[in-house]
Amino acid sequence: MVSFLEWIDGLGAWAPFLFILIDMLVVVLVLPGVIFTLGAGFMFGILRGSLYVIIGSTIGATIAFLIARYFFSKRATGFFLGHPKLKLVNDEFKRAG
Numbered sequence: 001m002v003s004f005l006e007w008i009d010g011l012g013a014w015a016p017f018l019f020i021l022i023d024m025l026v027v028v029l030v031l032p033g034v035i036f037t038l039g040a041g042f043m044f045g046i047l048r049g050s051l052y053v054i055i056g057s058t059i060g061a062t063i064a065f066l067i068a069r070y071f072f073s074k075r076a077t078g079f080f081l082g083h084p085k086l087k088l089v090n091d092e093f094k095r096a097g
Helices: 002-009 012-028 034-044 046-071 073-082 084-096
Strands: none
Touching: 002 012, 002 034, 012 034, 012 046, 034 046, 046 073, 073 084
């Protein structure tokens, strides 16, 4: 992992863009990103590293939300409606808004 972070750091001006892209993938694929996040602080400094992590994580979370919403919504609805207790909760949310 350290050699990978060193490789990214050696890319110069492209390093932040690649880091953000990889951070997005880490979030979407639900991979542990602690070492990667800490590496951002060492590579770019605390402020810039934090900014890159926030940007990558936010975009990744948005992509993950859109994937879940548009590709898995019917499956999740079927799961909720197939279990009586979950259906009750779903009905209460519909009624109460």
